Amino acid sequence: MATRITKKNLSKSSKAWMKEHLDDHYVQLAQKEGYRARAAYKLLEINEKMGLIKKGMTVVDLGSAPGSWSQVAGRLVGDDGILIASDILPMDALENVTFIQGDFREQEVFDQLMNEVGDRQVDVVLSDMAPNTSGHAVIDQPRMMYLCELAVDFALKVLPKDGSLVMKVFQGKGEQELRKDMQSQFSKVRTIKPSASRPRSKEVFWVATK
């Protein structure tokens, strides 16, 4: 039977997390501005700095649920653009967004996405994918690196020259090796840590241009 979460039965650390979450400037802003998650502000800042997503573009959003990056990207590409989103979890529908639910590690999902892309040129691939973390780097880091490798593989298949990949990476084991590989596959790889990304979080975002 599911247990209802109340202030009483939350552990001390969960209470502290809940308080921090509710007090968070970006959580409040997201609620006010109608974004599904505070993550929206990470993409907004990245795009403002790098000027990647523009009207009419085709964008693929990997690890899209609950959908705040899709909201941002959808607005940026506008009615003439195309947005294809995918996540292992369900995502509430968004206007003009094609959503594919499934595990990106499975060939079938990869193929479904490739099918949906068809003959189109994808201008930008976004990946905010991250595994459920256990708090143990030995478990979480390889899982994250694997998702990153798959996202890079997908991006290399669908991006034309000048196309871009924006990808969340956890700093840690395997990161430098992947970056080295990417430096030979893309013309430029830049790192950005948006202000909405919590300073204590190991996440950074790489923007790679083909």
Ligand SMILES: C[S@@+](CC[C@H](N)C(=O)[O-])C[C@H]1O[C@@H](n2cnc3c(N)ncnc32)[C@H](O)[C@@H]1O
């Ligand atoms: C940080 S959240 C993404 C938030 C989203 N960008 C937004 O703005 O709403 C990371 C997402 O990666 C997804 N994810 C994790 N492993 C995945 C996998 N194997 N295949 C597809 N999605 C995955 C999770 O379900 C989760 O929704």
